[in-house]
Amino acid sequence: xxTVTQSQPEMSVQEAETVTLSCTYDTSESDYYLFxxxxxxxxxxxxxxxxxxxxxxxxxxxxxxxxxxxxxxSFSLKISDSQLGDAAMYFCAYWGINAxxxxxxxxxxxxxxxxxxxx
Amino acid sequence: xxxxxxxxxxxxxxxxxxxxxxxKPISGHNSLFWYRQTMMRGLELLIYFNxxxxxxxxGMPEDRFSAKMPNAxxxxxxxxxxxxxxxxxxxxxxxxxxxxxxQYFGAGTRLSVL
Numbered sequence: 667x668x669t670v671t672q673s674q675p676e677m678s679v680q681e682a683e684t685v686t687l688s689c690t691y692d693t694s695e696s697d698y699y700l701f702x703x704x705x706x707x708x709x710x711x712x713x714x715x716x717x718x719x720x721x722x723x724x725x726x727x728x729x730x731x732x733x734x735x736x737x738x739x740s741f742s743l744k745i746s747d748s749q750l751g752d753a754a755m756y757f758c759a760y761w762g763i764n765a766x767x768x769x770x771x772x773x774x775x776x777x778x779x780x781x782x783x784x785x
Numbered sequence: 786x787x788x789x790x791x792x793x794x795x796x797x798x799x800x801x802x803x804x805x806x807x808x809k810p811i812s813g814h815n816s817l818f819w820y821r822q823t824m825m826r827g828l829e830l831l832i833y834f835n836x837x838x839x840x841x842x843x844g845m846p847e848d849r850f851s852a853k854m855p856n857a858x859x860x861x862x863x864x865x866x867x868x869x870x871x872x873x874x875x876x877x878x879x880x881x882x883x884x885x886x887x888q889y890f891g892a893g894t895r896l897s898v899l
Contacts, residue, residue, distance in 0.1 A: 703890075709874060711890035757828065772841070773818075773888060775828040 668693045670760050672776035679748045680784050686733075687743045687779050689758030698762035700734070700741045701773070706754040714756070717741065745781075753783045787811075789891035791877050797897045803865040806894045809858055810879030818888060819852055819862050820876040828876075834860065867898045 669692045679685035691700070702714040717725045717734050724732050729749075733742045745752055758776040790809040798804055810817050819831040832842040834854045842852070849868070854860040864871055874895050878888040 709893045772830055777827045
């Protein structure tokens with residue numbers, strides 16, 4: 667079974683600084699997607715960024731970028747120029763394509779990292 | 786687009802009562818997911834529908850939980866009878882097709898069973 671581990675229960679950053687959230691995963695599948703979701707106090711789960719495993723280039727979305735290390739099974743999220751609105755719980759998630767090539771559709775989530783942004 | 790709509794936003798009930806949570810997926814999405822979020826267990830998938838058909842309900846905790854999707858625009862998650870340990874936030878998510886697997890989440894229902 668696939669597992670996703672976020673080893674940092676809490677992180678903090680000063681406004682305008684950069685912070686990196688860690689995520690590792692375990693899988694035997696060769697093709698999969700990785701995601702970072704943000705959950706602010708409003709509870710809404712918001713997709714931040716997505717990485718396709720077969721793509722070597724790291725995904726970027728404005729101030730958000732990932733460092734995808736496939737061999738190490740590591741998928742960290744970097745937030746540049748942190749803003750107060752970035753304060754939230756961040757979840758790393760995994761979705762895999764099984765050996766039969768079918769997309770099951772089940773997202774496996776990590777335990778989350780609470781990010782605090784200090785003004 | 787209105788996004789995934791869940792109701793109610795909050796539900797407080799007493800142990801033993803029946804609880805029904807509702808979800809309206811994004812129009813055109815053919816997959817629907819129910820998740821439960823607790824401090825102890827994080828986010829867990831309860832059940833997954835594809836084209837209104839339940840594909841995998843292995844995450845449903847026990848027979849007290851049931852889910853239905855009578856049509857493409859509506860799903861319910863029912864707990865009968867409810868217990869205090871069912872207290873959690875329940876999320877519904879929907880997805881179009883399967884190629885890129887972006888699941889869009891509703892705002893969740895916070896359930897408190899007293």
